Amino acid sequence: MNAELIAVGSELLLGQIANTNAQFLSQQLAELGINVYFHTVVGDNAERLQQAVNIAQTRADIIIFTGGLGPTKDDLTKETIAHILNRELVLEEEALRSIEAYYARTKRTMTENNKKQALVLSGSVVLKNDNGMAPGMALTVDDITYILLPGPPKEMNPMFIQYARPFLLGKLKQHERIESRVLRFFGIGESQLETEIEDLLERQSNPTIAPLAGDGEVTLRLTAKHASATEAKKLLDETEQAIVKRVGQYLYGYNEDTLFTKLMEQLNAHKKTIAAAESLTGGRFTAELTAIPGASKAVKGGVVCYTNEVKERVLFIPSEVLETAGAVSEQCAKLLAEHVRNICQADIGISFTGVAGPDLLEGKPAGTVYIGIADGRKTEVHSLSLAGDRETIRTRAIKYGCFAVLKRLAAL
Amino acid sequence: MNAELIAVGSELLLGQIANTNAQFLSQQLAELGINVYFHTVVGDNAERLQQAVNIAQTRADIIIFTGGLGPTKDDLTKETIAHILNRELVLEEEALRSIEAYYARTKRTMTENNKKQALVLSGSVVLKNDNGMAPGMALTVDDITYILLPGPPKEMNPMFIQYARPFLLGKLKQHERIESRVLRFFGIGESQLETEIEDLLERQSNPTIAPLAGDGEVTLRLTAKHASATEAKKLLDETEQAIVKRVGQYLYGYNEDTLFTKLMEQLNAHKKTIAAAESLTGGRFTAELTAIPGASKAVKGGVVCYTNEVKERVLFIPSEVLETAGAVSEQCAKLLAEHVRNICQADIGISFTGVAGPDLLEGKPAGTVYIGIADGRKTEVHSLSLAGDRETIRTRAIKYGCFAVLKRLAAL
Known part of the structure; x- marks a missing residue:
């Protein structure tokens, strides 16, 4: 089963917003084991939307639309799909009542065009x-499943999870489980990492390994x-172990971890406090x-201590x-770390x-960095x-600092 | 002239990242007066990329690719386009030298696969x-312009502005000039601003006004x-003046200005220095x-002073x-501003x-904020x-601080 995501909305083509709906749905579909091969974004234009749907029909089993279900003339997703599939739009009484209730609750007057939102494709499951x-809406016609979702993420995300996901699960014939895990590395470049695990990357199949x-x-x-x-988890464990054997010293966390959350977690685990003297950063x-x-x-x-x-x-x-x-010297970094530890009464x-650049400082080039770490027993200085540019140098420096404290x- | 954006990368189809490159490029192209009718996202798969290119060739004058120019086997954008356009990939000496210099500068060993990054489409303008x-790369074949840009936004954005944008400007045949200007406001909500200038918004045509x-x-x-x-500039000036007459007290800058760059500019203009005592932030x-x-x-x-x-x-x-x-009090904010000014010997x-939340602090709810500003003559405290959430509260607080100092x- 493979899916294509079609986002409808001129605001996307004007760059007013990013297509975060596609990101959310892609994550959700990956977890269901449904491959996503294409995302398409098209404006509020019936002809070009029809073109996009016709292309998707040739290559996808599931087409998921976001956007274009609202009350205005611009909103034409369901009208276009009704035309393509030769279906009527029918009034959904329950949806109309809930729209009327919404207006009553917020004490506003419902304009006539809002009724358009209660029209659904005939024969569809209403979400x-x-x-x-x-x-x-969700419906299957000629072996292709069409799912229409609203554009605003705070409506779309819960609707997908609550109603569209169970609908899709019912469609999936096989009950194959998908498990995924992200390993996070610092201190090793992408090409070096890939060289170290080249054979694993080459014979990957299940699990797949995506750098x-x-x-x-x-x-x-x-x-x-x-x-x-x-x-599935056992397969992940085995591959992780094989990877860790090669490059384990660079692994700092999993999934949603960041170097900062990891450092905070480990400081708490060791009941240690930290204080920083920041010139560069x-x-x-x-x-x-x-x-x-x-x-x-x-x-x-x-x-x-910027000056x-x-x-x-x-x-x-x-x-x-x-x-x-x-x-900008090893000696200064050492004293800064020791003194900030003292005056803030921290463990580290x-x-x-x-x-940081772009200019030289004290005759030293941009990118020259010293990081001192003092814990009362000894002070180490990393040179x-x-x-990169100013922001890159600062970002790498603070990440390096986290990694070194970890x-x-x-x-x- | 119309453009299609093709983003290449399985990480997009897996939902690991959002396609923010499409947002950035759409904004840039809108400013150039180039219509964008479709965004397409495709994975690291030569066959499906070729399919996407073939479709785009039937409907776009300009096709802009992001991603897939890196050193690994997954990166296949230029190889696929070379195949479609029947072009060779040739070694670009300058790019190779700059890759080698990068490795020398960072004292790392260059792996062989990095050389692949210095290959470019023959006959293309190298960006x-x-x-x-x-x-x-940029090249025009059979009246279609192909622009290939790297995936990481930090590389892509400046490359577009510095090199691809001038290339596109040279291609534009029409002689109508497009001038645009962004007015930046702080301290007024969107709906209040729109109400204040409602009549201007209603009769807008040239210039257009987009909030x-x-x-x-x-x-x-x-x-x-x-x-x-x-x-065109005169038209902008007239509309700006009409807007400033209504809501000028909230206007802080133009175009790429931020509250931070503006504050820096004004501190320098007044030859003043600043120091900050940051608890909340x-x-x-x-x-x-x-x-x-x-x-x-x-x-x-x-x-x-977090503790x-x-x-x-x-x-x-x-x-x-x-x-x-x-x-968390007015009195503490006042003393913090005065003392940090003293110990850092700053003017302000x-x-x-x-x-910041989520929990109460000293019995006060999340969102309670005091900002002190001391200049040696008097100290004001804003309550x-x-x-919003933790990050929103911190962001609003520092922006408010900038605006108040301005x-x-x-x-x-």
Whole structure:
């Protein structure tokens, strides 16, 4: 079974919004084991929508539409499909009553065009809209299943899960289970990772192994199919073990983990607190950590020592160090980490100093980065040469910092 | 002229990422007056990609591809297009040198598969990649223009603006000039703004006025068409003046301005420095400002006083204040702004304290926010009740802080 997603709406073609509906539905369909081969986006134009449907009919078993079910003249998804399938649009009494109730509840007057939302394709299964007015529809004609969903994600997502997903499950003849797992790596490039596991990638079939790189990280998505969920999980475990044997030292988490949530989790697990002295990164390391609810247990705070004045006055870096070694130096990184740990009374002090660019600083090129980590016993300083623009260098630096603290915690 | 966007990548069909490249390119093409009628997403599969290209060839003058230019076997966009157009792939020496330089700079070993990224379609205009390795390409064959761009937005966006956009401008035959201007507002809701300028919105034609809301801001995009660029600009000026007469006090900038770049610009214009005490916002205010090149002229730094311990020890907030008024109070915000200004020796001190949620803090609900602004003459404290989740509250708070400092600077 394979599916095509057709999003209808000129706002997508004008770039006013991104097609996040396609992302949501693709994830949902992947979990059901339904392959998605194409996404199509088309505007509020009957002729071009018809063209898109005709193409999809030649290549998909399931066509899922989002958008174009609203009250205005622009909304023409069900009208176009009624025309293509030669079906009538009929009034769905229950949907009409719920639209009228919505207007009564919000004390507004219902305009005539809202009744159009209660029209559905004759012979279709009506999918209730618990979060809006326009109902969805599902029907199968000539072995192709058509599912029509509203455009707003807060209506579409729950409608899919509550009503469209069970409809699809009923259609699926085989009950093959799909299990997937994302492995998250840091400190290894995509091409190096692929070289290390080249043979596994080449003979992949079940599970499949899909690499993805971005923002200095690499992920591998493993997807297994099996009649039994337990067996599918076992297939994932085996492949994960084979991968970990090669590149386990770079694996930091799974699925929705980020380096920041992982660091927070491990700080809490070890009952440790952290404070940061941020020159290069200007507060971003602490900002990322404190974006996580409950951060105040592990994050004491920190100092954004963007100027040498603040390094001296707030973090007590001796002016000799700044004048001789410089602010961008191993020595400065070491003292910053130690001092911020002290003044914030944290278990771990971390510091970031370096050159974000575009200009040289203290004669050092953009990408020169020193990260200090102090825990009261010893202070380590990591010296890096990072590539990229200002934002990339800052992002890589804070991620590197997370990864280095995670390693330190793991060694405790 | 009309365009179709083809995004290549199985990660899109699996729902791992949303097709934000299509959104970005659609906006860019709309500004150039090029209609986009379809977006297509296809996986890393040569046969289905070829199918998508063949369909696009029947209906588009310009086909823009994103993704599939990387080093791995999965990356097959240019190979497939070479096959369809019957072109060779040739080694681009400059691209190879820049890939080698990238590896040398980052002190990593270049694996053999990276060389594949330096292959380009023969006869194409090579689009330089200033933020990554794989170059882009543009070529016109049989009246259809093909543009190949890399998938990562950080590489694709600047490549489009810097190199692909000028290429397309050269192709445009029509001589009508399109001029557009975005007006940026803060502190007014979308529906209130639309009500204030309702009559202007109703009789809009040239320029058109398109409102868009997001992240606590509202923008109006004015787009004028005229044979003469000067006349088009004059049309924009007239409409802008009519809008400013109604809602000028909320206008903070134009086009690519953000509240942060605007604040940086105005701090520099007034030769003023700033330092921040961030409790609620955990470093994000300073992180946003220091993301801008040259920030060290205006940003002294700050203290992330996430715990009361740091408020006391580093920012000298008396424990009586924390015990009686509380950390989330007008009094604490006032002292934080004054003290951070002093210890960082800045002209302006700003503080953020409040409840990001989800839990209550000191008995106060999520969204309770105090922002202090001290300049040595007087200290003002803004008391806000913000709605939304943790990240929304933090984002609105730092934007409000920027806007309040901008107002203060404007009054100097």
